[in-house]
Amino acid sequence: MDFFYARISSSSQNLGRQLVEARKLGITTEGEDLFIDEQSGTSFNRTGFIKLKEILKARNLDGSKGDVLYVHELDRFGRDYDEIKKNIVEIESYGVNIKFMDIPLIETTDEATNKLIRDQFIATLSYVAQKETEKRKERQRQGYNALSKNSEGKLIGKNGKVVGRPKKPLPKEFGGYYELMQKGDLKATEVMKILGVKKSRFYEMKKEYEDKINN
Incomplete structure (x- = not known):
């Protein structure tokens, strides 16, 4: 049976090319013969990849089924040198043949030579x-270190604006909830549920509101 593994690091990347290659091989059903992850290649602790390995291992417990795992490019498989080697050895130990489509197929009359060339x-x-x-x-670290900071200690980009997500404004109704908490009619946990915010964000809003009314 043929399988295909595809990976992108973030939603800003496109799976298109990989899925086109999968369809050419007749592989189209995600979770059955097609496995996809949206995660960094530096870690192999990926949901789709782990499930794929479990299926390949279970299928070949009673001897090799002649399964083939296709990967469009080696860096889609992973980006950690040691982990790539480790996982290739593990999957091939199940009797599965891994084909990286960006590695040229070089065949000689000697199987050991073929393996040596491929491994290289x-x-x-x-x-x-x-x-x-x-x-x-x-490069990211150097760029981060090169940024200046404003009086509040926040990073400033080349355009003079604060780097990062813009701060969310306080909900208009927060003042009313605050007064009810002061009177004992509402608990903080209840306000968190009403506003749908986590504890850390709630206390950020509370401090911001108190700074506002005390200044």
């Missing part, structure tokens, strides 16, 4: 994938 390609591409991730993180 995988090792090289795994190394490149990990280094790309490390460089990207380093």
Whole structure:
């Protein structure tokens, strides 16, 4: 049976190319022969990937079924050098043949030579994938450190604006709830439920409101 694993790191990326390749192979049913994750490649603790491995292992307990796992590109499989090697060995130990579609198929008359060439390609591409991730993180760290801060200690971008999500305004009705809490008619936990906010956000709003009425 043929399987396909696809991965993107975030919703801003597009699964299109990977799914097109899967359809060409006749693989179309997510959760059965198609497994998808939206998660970083540096971790292999991914829901879709774990489920895929469980299915491949269970199917091949009584001997190899001749299953084939297709992955469009090696860096879709993962971006950690050691974890890539570890998971390839584990899956292939089930009797599953993994085909990375970006690694050229080189066939010689000697099976050991074929495996050696393939392993060298995988090792090289795994190394490149990990280094790309490390460089990207380093650039992000350098960019973060280069940002200046305002008087409140918040990071300021090149455009002069505060970096990050804009602060949500206080709900108009918060003042009324605050007064009811002061009178003992409402508990803080009840206001949290009414507003649909977590404890940390509630106390941020409470402090903001108190600063507002005391200034």
